Amino acid sequence: MKAEDFLDAVQTYCTHFPLMLPEQWGWWEPLDRSFDAGNLTDLIPEKGACETVYWQRKRSPKMEGTFDVRWQSKSTQVSSTHAKIGFTSELGKIDQTTLLGYLKTASEYSKADFAFVDVLAEQYRDFAIASGSAPYGERFMFFTHLLRHWLPDVFWGTVFGPPYVRLLGKDRLLSAPAYLVEELGAETIYVQLTENLTDVVEDGNAIQSFRTAFKQHFRDDVFFVPEKAYDRSERGPVGDVFATPVFELIAD
Template sequence: MAMDKIEINEALLIRASLKKKEDFCGFLEHFSSTLPTYAPGYWNIVEPINRTWDVDEILEKMPVSESSILWKRKSKPRGWGRVARQLTKANSETRHAYHALFVDVNSDQHAHELIEYAKQVARTYGVVYAFIDSPSDGYREAARRNKLAPFYRDMYVRTEGLNVCLYDILWGQIFGPEYVRLFGLEKLLAAPAYKVELVAEDSVYLQLTESLFDVHNDYRRVDKVRWQVKEHLDDNIFFDRYLPIGHDYRKPVFEFTE
């Protein structure tokens, strides 16, 4: 049976560091104005997410030591997410700034707005990598079978994972400059997907099928295109369950801004 509402996961690893509180809050303003359909109603540092959304208040009350905030939207379409600054951890590994969104979508128009939001972030702040997808039953089963741990339940990507390999081709994604160099621009633009386009001077958007609802309503077709794209692109870049633990995949050398 065709679904008329689905849960969407969207994640953006951002090139800008957002370390300064003013830059961080500028990004929050950009989020709520660029994606008004999912504009937050509440925020907090931790659960419960119960402070009324006010970017000026966030600028004033967010502790300098905090690296992220949570946001929530209770009115329809509902959603929540996390926005984080670039962070260097105790082991000296650096994690990109990111925005993770978990939202309800009940139309292709809503999905289109989420795609356009990712493209606008790529043009305004730059993205290392971004994706939009929905954790369908078919994909969860395949993720378990293929040992794709980050996608068993909720899809997510962090810098630590990308430092090992690129996990998979998802329904929609933006490859930033490091990945464009890794794959090659001409090869990316020639991928056998529904849509492949240059969204910024050095970033490419790739979408598997016409509708995001396809991942639930016609999963086999989406997966067929996924594997066609991976076969076209892969040069020891994507995770392979048959390779030994510790296998050395090709991966970008990430650049970090201050």
């Protein structure tokens, strides 16, 4: 990953969340380096190649996250995974408008294939573990390897990038049942299931109904269903159980 692209991604985060900056960071544990938004080049190792940055914030709002670089697949000679940005915060501590502004801006700027914001509610935890979106039941976290097998779900706020717009159909997405369906770009569409993120924990049954209605609007072989699940370690990258997109990953 090019250093300038990596630093641009971090700068985009800092610009949108000036009051929620990381405090400590590191390329590995312990996270004992002080974060300085004025000297982001500190995040690039002396050898010049980007490394994944792990960070945390212990003051309110408490947060933790990563700026993940692509890693080289064991089965190929080139990097074949997505770079990824992810962070977790206390519910209600980040203004929803600010959060969604960042999600949309960062998705457009980085030409994201997929992005989302959601809350891991207790009643959703078992499904999240089974689908692979929260494999350890602690927080949402998934990678290219999972998306090559199936799409875990539609989340409270979801950005469908070009591969998924082509797979699901642009017109079909734009007519999907949801509180908000917004076209961010020629092949990027944002879907929001309900008005408020807090609905996820305050009315879980309603959220599940919205998820189901949305997924039923599309073909039945795209989104994960437990009955069709299989051991991903025993199958190739493009399975014959779920329909998956072709990711056109940009070379470094």
